[in-house]
Structures are given as structure tokens and as C-alpha cells.
Amino acid sequence: MRAILLSGGLSLLLSLIGTRYAIKVLSAKGYGQEIREDGPTSHHVKRGTPTMGGTVIIFASVIGYAFAKLITQDLPSASALLLLFLFVGLGLVGFLDDFIKIYKQRNLGLRSKAKMVGQTLIAVVFGALALSPWLEDERGRTPASTHLSFIRDSGFVLPSVLVVALIWVIVTGTSNAVNLTDGLDGLAAGASVMVFGAYTLVNIWQNNQWCGQNDITYGRCYEVRDPLDLAIIAAAITGACFGFLWWNASPAQIFMGDTGSLALGGALAGLAILTRTELLLLILGGLFVVVTLSVIIQVGVFKASRASGLFRSVFRVKAGHRVFRIAPIHHHFEMLGWEQVTVVIRFWIITGLCVATGLGVFYAEWVAGT
Template sequence: MRAILLGGGLSLLISLIGTRYAIVVLARRGYGQEIRDDGPTTHHTKRGTPTMGGIVIILATVVGYFTAKLITMQTPSASAMLLLFLFVGLGTVGFLDDFIKISRQRNLGLRSRAKLIGQTVIAVTFGILALSPALADDRGKTPASHSLSFIRDYERFALPTVVVIVLIWFFVTGFSNAVNLTDGLDGLATGASILVFAAYTLVNIWQNSQSCALESGAACYEVRDPLDLAVVCAAITGACFGFLWWNASPAQIFMGDTGSLALGGALAGLAIMTRTEFLLLIIGGLFVVITLSVMIQVSVFKVSRASGLFRSVFGVKAGHRVFRIAPLQHHFENLGWAEVTIVIRFWIITGLCVAAGLGIFYAEWVAGIG
């Protein structure tokens, strides 16, 4: 537990102080945010705001975690190292995207194919290592499993390794892009991430106290390194807290794709290694809904343009849009909602999703011992 408190506290301090320094350095170098032309007009005033602040979140997390392990004289676990690999790896992909935007003074960084290739390399490498018997503990448990999971593994549904790696790839790329889509308003993605990572810190602590390695039973959890994963979670939560001080409206710095891809990938990695993949869809419900809004918008727009039958059945025009603009948060901006109002209400929605997810998690454990 000391490592969890140290990791979170140190990351918070490093991020709080480091972000202030990063604002000065990035502004001096002219590393400012480019704004999409088809977005809300109110965002044009944000052009030039320093971006790539995700570098601070990543550095604060890594330094906070390893310092906490050094102080407590504990050895980093395989699960924590894999999670940090995913976190830093996807952050690197995001950094390249941000750097290209800045250097070429445009709102388009890496081409979508290049970005997907980078995400795929990191996700597949993570999947292969997480399933490797070489990283199994003395009970034979690897960081990831071959089974589908909601709150624990459904061992009856064990899948071939290739299928599992494909699912891991889908989950990692999906959630890294989901947080990226959510990062459109001052403090929105940062605040939502704090709540979700804090929830996973509690999940990991509970899984550690009820681990099958301590006492086997119907309700115990077969997770390889839950307590060390909690240290990483606490470090990310603290880093996001420190960053939010400067990222809250009016934001003095943006995390950019560097931060959003890293945070989304870390969420996916946590869900995979804690055997709670489908539970993340509830806890991280805001990210899911915002991603769905984009998918619905694009799908309806393309189908309505291509299909006369679709237009006649649903009574829509060619090129119909369900939302005024996607992602969802910008739709509400176009309806006239103030940015701060949207952010706070979306934080509340995230809090409700987290409460629902943790409630289901605890209720399942209670039912398991009943």
C-alpha cells in the first residue's frame, strides 16, 4: 500500500510542477495546437495553445512508479512493466502524430494507416508478451489469459492464441482512439481518465486482497500482479491530477495525441490483465458513447449518400447527419452549451459509469461468496 500512495503522490507533484515548466518550454518553441477548420468556431481562439502535454503525464507516471518501487525496495512485476510498455509505446505513436502536426502547421499528423500500423505493432507486441509462458508466475498465471472475461475469466470460453491477440489488438486500438476522440474540450479527457483510473486502482487493491494466491475459493481472483498494477494506476491518476490543474478551462496546455493514445491504451491493458475487459465498457462508458457517436455519424452519412432505399425507409436526405457535428461533445457545443457545462456534465456521467461498474464488480463478489 505504501507504494500505491508514493506512486500517486510523487506522480502528482512531478506532473503539477513539470506541466508548468512544459508550458513555458513548448510555448517558447512554438509547439502550439492546430485547430480543425470544420470544428466549433469557438475553438479558433485555442490555436497556438501548447500541446504534447501528454509527455509530462507519461514521464510523471514512469518516474513516480519506479521511485515508489525503489523507496519500498520492491521489484517491478511483469504485469506492471507490460502496462508501462503499452502506455509509453502508444504515447510515442501519439507524439509522432503531434510533432508532425506542429512541424507542418496543420491539423493532420500521421496518416490514418501509419497511425494504425504504429498502434498495431505496440498492441500485438503487448499481446504476445502478455500471453507468453515465460512471464508466468509460480502458479503458471500469465499477465493475460486465453479466456473472455467480464469480472473474471470465463474459462469455458478459452480461445486460440491468434484469436486472443486479435481481440487484444481490437481492444487496445479501440480504447486508445476512444480517449483520443474524447480529448476535445478543456479538461474533459483528463478528468474522465482520473475517475476511471482511480476506479481501477480500487479494483486492483480488492483483487489483491481476494487473490487466489492468498486463499483459493469460488470468489477469488486469478490476476497475476494486482497490487503492482494498482501502483501504476495510482501513478497515472496522480499524473492526470497534476496535469488537470493546467488543463482545466481555460486550458494552458493540451495533452495531445501523446497523452490520449497513452491513456486509452493503458485502460485497455488494465482491463486485459485484470480480466475485466467487458467491465471496462461500463466503467469507461463515456469513452464508449463518444466513440459510438462518431461511428453512427459516419455510417449514417455514408449509407444515406449511397443508398436510396435507406433514404426512402427512414425519410432522410442524402448525406444525412444524426448529430450536428461529431464527436458528441461538439454536438452539444453547437447546440449552445457552454464548454465548462459540457465538461462537468460529462464528468458526472463518467462518475455514474464508474459507480455502476464498481457496484457490479462488488455485487458479483458478494454473490460469489453467498
């Protein structure tokens, strides 16, 4: 528990102080955000706001974790190193995207295919290593599992190749979901604080009921490779997001950029995979799911209505029909006249309800089985 408090506390301080310094440096260099032209007109005043603030979140989290391990004199676990690889690796992909936007002074950074190649490379390497027998502990457990999992390993076993493919879907899907959510001041950062905080609690509970303990009752324990180390990283990222939110809340003085959103999404995916709670992530990260679905629905209906006369006749829509005024859905509410702060706070409330529901389901599963 001491390591968890140390990592979270130091990450918060480093992020709080480091973000202020980053604002000065990035502003001096002119590393400002470009704004999408088809978005709400109220966003045009944000053009030039420093971006790439996600670098501070990444550095603060990594340093906070390293400091906690140094103080407690424990070696990093395989699960922790894999999670940090995913976190930093996807952050690097996002950094390249942000840098190209700034260098070329446009709202488009890496091409979608190039970004997907980067995400795929990181995800596949992570998945292959997480299932590697080289990283088995003394109990023969690898960081990731070949079982399909909701709250714990089920009896349904998948081939390793299929598991790696599933890991790719989870990692790319979650990282892009957080990226899509990062469209309003403080929205993604505030939501991330709650979801990573939830995973900190999940990992602490899993550590207390870990199957690797000698005095635990087998059958209801959790078969997770390194729950305590995962809790330390989850706490570090929670603290880093909290410190960053001080400067990112409306009116934002800095944006996390793709550097931060892809890294945070990757870390969430990694935590879900390494804690055997892949499907639980859909509940805990419900806001990210809704935002992503809004984009899928918007694009799907728009393309179908243009390509298919049958679709138009069945649903009685015109060619190029749009379900929302603009996607993702948080911009839709802005176009309806909601103030940005109102949208953010209400979406934070939705995130809180999703997190409370997810934690409730997690604990109820334990109570039902005891």
C-alpha cells in the same frame, strides 16, 4: 498500500510542477495546437495553445512508479512492465502524430493508416508477450488470459491467436476512444482521473482477494498475475492526470495531445486485459464508449445515406444526412449553444455515474458469490 500512496502522490506533484515548466518550454518553441476548421468557432481562439502535454503525464507516471518500487525495494513485475510498454509505446505513436502537426502547421499529423500501423505493432507485441509462457509466474499464470472475461475468467477459452486479435481490438479501440474524447478543456483528463482511480480500487480489491495468497478461499478469489503492481501504476497515472488537470482545465493552458490521449487509452486497455475485466471496461469507461459510438453513427449514417437509395427511403433522410450537427458528441452540444464548461462538467458527471455503476457491478459479483 504504501507503494500505491507513494506512486500516486509523487506523480501528482511531478505532473503539477512539470506541466507548468512544459507550458513555458513549449510556448517558447512555438509548439502550439492546430484547430480543426469545421469545429465550433469558439475553439479558434485556442490555436497556438501548447500541446504534447501528455509527455508530462507519461514521465510523471513512470517516475512515480519507479520511485515507489525503489522505496519498497521490490522488483517490477511482468504485468507492470508490459503495461508500461503499452502506455509509453502508444504515447510515442501519439508524440509522432503531434510533432508532425506542429512541424507542418496543420491539424492532420500521422495519416490514419500510419497511426493504425503503429498502434497495431504495439498492441500485437503486447498481446504476444502477455500470453507468452516465458512470463508465467510460479503458479503458471501469464499476465493475460485466454479466457473471455467480464469481471473474472469465464469458462470460455479462446485460441491464443484469437486472443491476440481481441487484444488488438481492445487496445486500438480504447486508445482511439480516449483520443476522440480529448476535444474539450479538461474533458479527457478529468474522465481519466475517475476511471484510473476506479481501476486502482479494483486492483487493490483483487490483491486482497488474490488466489496467490495462502489464506484465501479458492473459487471466489481473483486469478490476476500481479494485482498490487497494477494498482501502483493505476495510482501513478491517476495522480499524473490529476496534476495535469490543474493546467488543462478551462481555459486550458496546455493540451495533452495525441501523446497523452493514446497513452491513456492504451493504459486503460492494458489494465482491463491484465485484470481480466475487459467487458467491465465498457461500463467504467462508458463516456468513451458513447463518444466513440457518436462518431461511428455519424459516419455510418452519412455514408449510407449517400450510397443507398433504399436507406434514404426507409429512414426518410436526404443524401449526406447527419445525425449530429458535428461529431464527436461533445461538439454537438457546443453547436447547440451549451457552454464548453457546462458540457465538460456534465460529461464528468456521466463518467462518475459510469464508474459508480461499474464498481457496483464489480462488488455485487463478489457479494453474490460469497
